[in-house]
Amino acid sequence: MADMFASLGTWNWLIFGLILMGLELLAPGVFLFWLGLAAFLVGTLSFVIDPTWQMQILMFAVFAVAAVPLWRRVARAKPGASNSPFLNKRADALVGRVFTLEKPIVDGTGTVRIDDTIWRVAGPDAPAGSRVKVVKADGASLTVAVA
Structure with a gap:
């Protein structure tokens, strides 16, 4: 198990992020997208710095936890003007x-x-x-x- 974590690399995180974002299309709920984004960020940062596998897991956890309040803020933002304001209000x-x-x-x-x-x-x-x-x-x- 430790060997698996030690072999985590940049491409693994990028692929994992894309897989999670793709799963979001199959099972929409907006949750997997943010986890995929966190994995994608870890993969992107791994190109710049060469973190240990422990640091990669920690970065993923921090990004995933930070994504929750970010999503709540985005979801609560006021929706723009509707192009059909009387939809369902005939x-x-x-x-x-x-x-x-x-x-x-x-x-x-x-x-x-x-x-x-x-x-x-x-x-x-x-x-x-x-x-x-x-x-x-x-x-x-x-x-x-x-x-």
């Missing part, structure tokens, strides 16, 4: 738009057709064909005002 995308009532609003409820969907609307009484503006979206119901 009703919110309708706020501010004007539509024609399909069925009149009677006693506060009616319907409006938007594309291929009929939406329930709530608002002041208005006859069918009236133009209404969506002022609020609440799940599958829209609150409207006469436009």
